[in-house]
Amino acid sequence: MSRECHDSDTIVLGAGMVGVSIAYHLARRGRSVVLVDRRAPGHETSFGNAGIIQREAVAPYAFPRDARTLLQVVPNRRIDIRYRPAGMLGAAGALFRYWQNSAPGAYARILPEYASLISLSTQEHAPMIAAAGAESLICRDGWLEMYRTPEAFEARLARATVLAERFGLTLERLDRAALAEREPELSKEAIGAILWRDSWTVADPGALVAAYAEAFEALGGRVVKANVTSMAQGEGDWRVTTETGELRARNLVMAMGPWAGDWLSRLGYRLPLFVKRGYHMHYAPPQGRGLRHWIMDAEVGYVVAPMRDGVRLTTGAELAPRDAPPELDQLDAAEAVARRLVPLGARLSDTPWKGARPCTADMKPVIGPAPEHDGLWFAFGHGHQGFTLGPATGRLLGEMMDGETPAIDMTPFRADRF
Numbered sequence: 405m406s407r408e409c410h411d412s413d414t415i416v417l418g419a420g421m422v423g424v425s426i427a428y429h430l431a432r433r434g435r436s437v438v439l440v441d442r443r444a445p446g447h448e449t450s451f452g453n454a455g456i457i458q459r460e461a462v463a464p465y466a467f468p469r470d471a472r473t474l475l476q477v478v479p480n481r482r483i484d485i486r487y488r489p490a491g492m493l494g495a496a497g498a499l500f501r502y503w504q505n506s507a508p509g510a511y512a513r514i515l516p517e518y519a520s521l522i523s524l525s526t527q528e529h530a531p532m533i534a535a536a537g538a539e540s541l542i543c544r545d546g547w548l549e550m551y552r553t554p555e556a557f558e559a560r561l562a563r564a565t566v567l568a569e570r571f572g573l574t575l576e577r578l579d580r581a582a583l584a585e586r587e588p589e590l591s592k593e594a595i596g597a598i599l600w601r602d603s604w605t606v607a608d609p610g611a612l613v614a615a616y617a618e619a620f621e622a623l624g625g626r627v628v629k630a631n632v633t634s635m636a637q638g639e640g641d642w643r644v645t646t647e648t649g650e651l652r653a654r655n656l657v658m659a660m661g662p663w664a665g666d667w668l669s670r671l672g673y674r675l676p677l678f679v680k681r682g683y684h685m686h687y688a689p690p691q692g693r694g695l696r697h698w699i700m701d702a703e704v705g706y707v708v709a710p711m712r713d714g715v716r717l718t719t720g721a722e723l724a725p726r727d728a729p730p731e732l733d734q735l736d737a738a739e740a741v742a743r744r745l746v747p748l749g750a751r752l753s754d755t756p757w758k759g760a761r762p763c764t765a766d767m768k769p770v771i772g773p774a775p776e777h778d779g780l781w782f783a784f785g786h787g788h789q790g791f792t793l794g795p796a797t798g799r800l801l802g803e804m805m806d807g808e809t810p811a812i813d814m815t816p817f818r819a820d821r822f
């Protein structure tokens with residue numbers, strides 16, 4: 405392959421967890437790589453998430469289909485999911501397909517495909533954590549999926565045990581006493597939890613992405629901070645225009661998370677993408693021991709996490725247009741419930757962080773070659789688990805780009821499945 409006439413071999417667009425991990429893997433493979441983002445690495449969706457490397461997340465989040473849940477969603481007062489009419493209308497086609505793909509038959513096919521990708525998650529983070537010297541950000545004690553009612557706890561435990569046996573995961577059942585021993589400050593509303601042992605937590609998600617970006621630079625990679633304003637295929641290369649100049653390369657990787665769809669439509673692709681927005685707020689840690697684990701209040705639908713900048717509360721899904729102004733009711737409602745569960749100090753900022761999970765209609769990310777363009781590669785749509793799946797995506801895309809047999813079958817993740 406001749407690389408002389410190009411500024412670089414590959415341009416990666418988007419320096420979130422996905423783009424940074426891809427850039428790192430390609431640089432390790434000996435490619436000259438330029439990573440472009442309008443912000444410093446890890447400052448968008450990959451900054452504000454709950455920071456769980458979810459090795460246990462073999463089953464993606466399905467659209468609720470039972471009448472009871474749907475009836476509860478309609479009044480728009482649930483904490484785990486809220487919708488704004490504009491968000492529903494704008495994404496109606498993709499949401500309808502999401503609903504179809506959540507039917508038992510379709511979902512049963514998707515689940516093992518998704519699990520095959522998740523199975524690579526911690527094993528691919530591990531060498532990157534070591535290369536980045538980021539061990540101090542990582543905790544390998546698992547996280548707690550916490551329940552309030554015995555019925556919900558036992559039903560979930562039964563399903564989780566089946567999944568754990570099928571996919572080789574380790575879980576521990578914590579009854580009220582065992583949970584209280586681990587988290588003495590939890591209120592009595594918590595009656596039990598599943599401890600997911602294989603998953604890891606990260607004290608500062610944005611800092612982990614930044615550390616991975618530094619490891620990429622140490623391999624000779626170049627980070628360019630610039631807003632991309634256009635991209636076009638030239639003769640044998642790709643040209644990317646930014647506010648600071650033009651970049652050229654033989655290959656272009658689209659890893660722009662929730663912004664990927666804007667560019668795909670300009671390139672002529674119609675993929676069923678949508679976003680689920682989410683918020684976070686940090687709270688002053690309480691006096692005393694404080695929280696030790698990341699805890700999901702599973703019957704309500706939010707996560708509290710003892711992070712470096714305070715206790716971070718992250719909300720569930722909001723179906724709303726990506727760029728619409730924030731709506732604070734979901735966070736306020738989650739905070740009110742969380743304050744009764746765990747001791748939370750004062751809010752540490754005036755405005756909550758807002759982000760958007762980049763979702764697809766079949767719950768699986770798009771990873772692989774663009775169907776209609778040579779040298780264009782896709783890596784987006786990682787939904788609820790992009791922080792988990794970045795390094796696995798980097799490895800797999802590197803293998804695909806170099807014509808090797810990928811570690812897992814990538815057919816279910818290619819764009820031409822739609």
Ligand SMILES: Cc1cc2nc3c(=O)[nH]c(=O)nc-3n(C[C@H](O)[C@H](O)[C@H](O)COP(=O)(O)OP(=O)(O)OC[C@H]3O[C@@H](n4cnc5c(N)ncnc54)[C@H](O)[C@@H]3O)c2cc1C
Nearest residue numbers: 418420422442449450453454456632661682789790791792
């Ligand atoms: C509240 C919440 C909690 C979550 N919790 C978890 C969790 O615990 N575990 C987990 O695995 N996942 C979690 N997620 C999901 C996860 O955060 C995302 O899937 C992941 O961050 C997506 O990464 P990405 O690299 O695809 O996108 P991003 O991190 O958004 O990166 C895309 C990048 O593209 C750049 N970009 C866009 N347009 C341009 C342009 N024109 N020019 C230059 N640059 C541009 C942006 O600046 C951005 O940096 C959570 C998400 C939310 C919202």
